Amino acid sequence: VAYVQALMDGAAKAKESVAVTKDCMKIKDMFVTEDANDEFLYELQFVVSTMDTDPLAILDKADGMIKLMKLESTVMPKFIRFLAKKRRLVCLRRLVTEYCASLYQMQSIAPVRCISAQPLTDEQQKSIKDKLKVKIGVSDIKLICDLEPSLLAGFRLEWGYTDPLSMEA
Numbered sequence: 001v002a003y004v005q006a007l008m009d010g011a012a013k014a015k016e017s018v019a020v021t022k023d024c025m026k027i028k029d030m031f032v033t034e035d036a037n038d039e040f041l042y043e044l045q046f047v048v049s050t051m052d053t054d055p056l057a058i059l060d061k062a063d064g065m066i067k068l069m070k071l072e073s074t075v076m077p078k079f080i081r082f083l084a085k086k087r088r089l090v091c092l093r094r095l096v097t098e099y100c101a102s103l104y105q106m107q108s109i110a111p112v113r114c115i116s117a118q119p120l121t122d123e124q125q126k127s128i129k130d131k132l133k134v135k136i137g138v139s140d141i142k143l144i145c146d147l148e149p150s151l152l153a154g155f156r157l158e159w160g161y162t163d164p165l166s167m168e169a
Contacts, residue, residue, distance in 0.1 A: 001098065003088065003095050004095055006079075007020065007076075007095070007099055008099070008102070011073070014073075014074065014075050016073045020075050020099075021099075021103060024096040026071070027069060027092065027093075028097055031093045058084050059081060059084050059085065062084035062089060063081070080092065107140065108139040108140070109138060109140045110141055110159055111141075112128075112132055112136075112141050112158065112159040113144045113157070113158040113159070115151070115155060115157075116145065116146075116154070117150075117151040118147075120155070125143055128143065132157070
């Protein structure tokens, strides 16, 4: 949690909160998605296996990872190098996940899953978000739209997840 707070403070100080958030989501997706970049995962595996060797080699590997990630902010590369120096680079996945979860709580964002038979228009999505903001009492809604052709008509809304990132109750 201290590392996550340090990242948030660094992003705020550099006025790059949005870019750091995008970087965190990008990194989180690199770890989680089925089609994760094999080259990135290979490089990460190599970094983990060389944690007890020369510190300069670890920084070189961290720099290699930063190049693979193609980050938007200036804060996130510095943070990754800091983690490497502290031999905490293996915690990167957990830290970016915690960053995103903390962001949802701090900014009062509620994830809502909308399951419908047909894709929703932008106007329909906006209407659902506006009504749910009032009903749930949050400042913003992250609407995740899924299609389920077995529904005959209408849509189904799910919210109130204890883990907003994995959408688990």
